[in-house]
Amino acid sequence: MQRNPVQGSPAPIRVVIVDDHAIFRSGLKADLDPDIVVAGEAGTVEEAIAVIAVQRPDVVLLDVHLPGGRGGGGREVLAGSAPLLGTTRFLALSVSDAAEDVVSVIRAGARGYVTKTISGAEISGAVRRVAGGDAVFSPRLAGFVLDAFGTAPADIADDELDKLSARELEVMRLIARGYSYKEVAKGLFISIKTVETHVSAVLRKLQLSSRHELTRWAAERRLL
Amino acid sequence: MTTAPARPPLVRSSDRVIAGVCAGLANHLGWPVRMVRIGMAVAALAGGAGVAFYAWLWIMVPTADENARRTARRPASPIAPAVSFPDTPGVADLSDAPGMPGAPGTSGTPTKAAPGSWRSKVSGMPFGKEILLGAGLLLAAGILIARLVGVDVPLGTLIPVAAILGGAAIAWMQLDETRRAGLVDKTKADQAGGWARLAAGLALVVAGVLVMVSGSGSWEQTWLALLASVAVLGGVALVLLPWGLKFWRDLETERAGRVRATERAEIAAHLHDSVLQTLALIQRRAANEHDVIRLARAQERELRGWLYRDSDKESGQLSDGIKAAAAEVEDALGNAVEVVSVGDCAMTQRHEALVQASREAMLNAARHGGGAVSVYLEVTDAAxxxxxxxxxxxxDPDSVPPDRLGVRESIIGRMNRHGGTAAITSSPDGTEVRLRLPIAAASAGTAAAAANNANGEAKP
Structure with missing residues (x-):
């Protein structure tokens, strides 16, 4: 995806990998770029909450489906680590394409979502982006957002939490079409920083909106 | 239905004066409605026979809606609806893939046999019920005539006996029905109906017994006897209740266990037919990276489709068509094709052209692009x-030689013929094909075209 040239930055990014498959954890560890240091691993909800509280990593790579806890999986880890959400960012990883899995971890506080099939370079890029405070949207997540908020832009300003602005819609559409942030910026003649601002705004809306349509959309998919 | 296949079923018509009985009867018998209505009115004057007949039909004959609902009520597999439709498009394509053995289709067979046998049983039943009722009414008529003629019929005992028999019949009928339906569709409505029927049967039997007993003594005695018997029954129930509850709970657990076992068997059958076969193939072809990736990709798609399928979503949607085309391209060329869709609509003839053009574009993208292909489908009210x-x-799209038909004909030409547009942008970073098909045909901007665009442009 995007190869941010931050390799030279002095402090490496510390991550915790939370996944119940040991094979996947070791594979991911080998795939990550050298400037990303794995500070800890966990395989269950309880382990994850404990490791995150001790290590306080920059980024947690969080599998959506996890054993343990009360069966809530990744969402429960996010709920258990709520006090750390200001400093530790969560990036959801999943093999599941199901809307309920993806949207529920985002609404619980994850800063992005990627599928497990993407390459090591792409995951490293996503980790850096999340560590920098930005949001990571895969084409599929953008598709869910467009599905949930509808494809008509907001016309009045006061329901700004409940609808996407015309620009945000354009950005989401391009991401859904498979554009990287850089390509989005080029296509819309704006800076990458502006794209990141729009994406973060969309993430905030997705997390905070209690909009009628979003609720109904979620209820139809048994999200709430 | 089985006895007179040529006749329309006897249902109450919506073309009604009172309850649609006459119109329905006329429709069923093939007589003119007016004749039936006059006949019914004349019969009504003959001692009220017509009124009784009318009332009987009103009660016994369902309306057309009810009838349709009754026949269409059965789901294909009530136990595990999620696993009863294995023939998704993804599966069908999988079997076309070279080197992929039989796609799973076995889980469909056990469920197919069930509805047929159920229907054959039920088609016999309602007539049996009606004949029984008719026989009862005939008997009553016979008794009435006998009394008119002067024969002394012991009505005092006959009526209570009839009540007891009727009550018992109602209660037993319900038992038969639950056994027949088994544990498959214990919906709330059925349960409520069952309780009502049980209560009705019980009331009839108790009333019959009371009348019979009270014939021999005073009301006071009967009342006392009733009180005593209720007390005894209560005592017996108190003692037997724990056993009853335990028995009931065992039954419930066993039932739940059976449902789970069936589900497990379905899942195991599916995994065996699909995933295990693919894993075996992957082990055999471990040397060929291309084949392994393609097999894993195809299997992933199939399993995903099976696991995350929305059972409420109807099939034959545009997104299904696009996904099937993507799967085809994946199988043919081995490149991953990611489909993201927003909104959906039913497939029409014109959408078929859109799917074909998309397929061509995906093939080109996989062939010349080399890597993964991103496909995005958006359906709005407009297009x-x-x-x-x-x-x-x-x-460079302009430098494509004129004899190359792929882009020019299969994509741009096809879209234009169906009232859509196609645009291609290409840069060293990649190529994007944009296809747009307005919902209604642009030339025929009338309401008719909007209402039914399936026929609007069937043949270009």
Whole structure:
């Protein structure tokens, strides 16, 4: 995806990998770029909450489906680590394409979502982006957002939490079409920083909106 | 239905004066409605026979709606609806893939046999019920005539006996029905109906017994006897209740266990037919990276489709068509094709053209782009749009030689013929094909075209 040239930055990014498959954890560890240091691993909800509280990593790579806890999986880890959400960012990883899995971890506080099939370079890029405070949207997540908020832009300003602005819609559409942030910026003649601002705004809306349509959309998919 | 296949079923018509009985009867018998209505009115004057007949039919004959609902009520597999439709498009395509053995289709067979046998049983039943009722009414008529003639009929005992028999019949009928339906559709409505029927049967039997007993003594005695018997029954129930509850609970657990076992068997059958076969193939072809990736990809798609399928979603949607085309391209060329769809609509003839053009664009993207292909489908009220993007080296659309039909004919030409547009942008970072098909045909901007665009442009 995007190869941010931050390799030279002095402090490496510390991550915790939370996944119940040991094979996947070791594979991911080998795939990550050298400037990303794995500070800890966990395989269950309880382990994850404990490791995150001790290590306080920059980024947690969080599998959506996890054993343990009360069966809530990744969402429960996010709920258990709520006090750390200001400093530790969560990036959801999943093999599941199901809307309920993806949207529920985002609404619980994850800063992005990627599928497990993407390459090591792409995951490293996503980790850096999340560590920098930005949001990571895969084409599929953008598709869910467009599905949930509808494809008509907001016309009045006061329901700004409940609808996407015309620009945000354009950005989401391009991401859904498979554009990287850089390509989005080029296509819309704006800076990458502006794209990141729009994406973060969309993430905030997705997390905070209690909009009628979003609720109904979620209820139809048994999200709430 | 089985006895007179040529006749329309006897249902109460919506073309009604009172309850649609006459119109329905006329429709069933093939007589003119007016005749039936006059006949009914004349019969009504003959001692009220017509009124009784009318009332009987009103009660016994369902309306057309009810009838339709009754016949269409059965789901294909009530136990595990999620596993009863294995023939998704993804599965069908999988079997076409070279080197892929039989796609799973076995889980469909056990469920197919069930509805047939159920229907054959039920088609016999309602007539049996009606004949029984008719026989009862005939008997009553016979008794009435006998009394008119002067024969002394012991009505005092006959009526209570009839009540007891009727009550018992109602209660037993219900038992038969639950056994027949088994544990498959214990919906709330059925349970409520069952309780009502049980209560009705019980009331009839108790009333019959009371009348019979009270014939021999005073009301006071009967009342006392009733009180005593209720007390005894209560005592017996108190003692037997724990056993009853335990028995009931055992039954419930066993039932739940059976449902789980069936589900497990379905899942195991599916995994065996699909995933295990693919894993075996992957082990055999471990040397060929291309084959392994393609097999894993195809299997992933199939399993995903099976696991995350929305059972409420109807099939034959545009997104299904696009996904099937993507799967085809994946199987043929081995490149991953990611489909993201927003909104959906039913497939029409014109959408078929859109799917074909998208397929061509995906093939080109996979062939020349080399890497993964991104496909985005967006359906709005105005149009259906498809974007196909790759990250290949790109090409100049204007420099494509005129004899190359792929882009010019299969994509641009096809879209134009069906009232849509196609645009291609290419840069060294990749190529994107944008296809747009307005919902209604642009030329025929009338309401008719909007209402039914399936026929609007069937043949270009």
């Amino acid at each position: 259906a749009e498809v974007f196909v993007k790759d990250r290949g080296p790109g090409f």
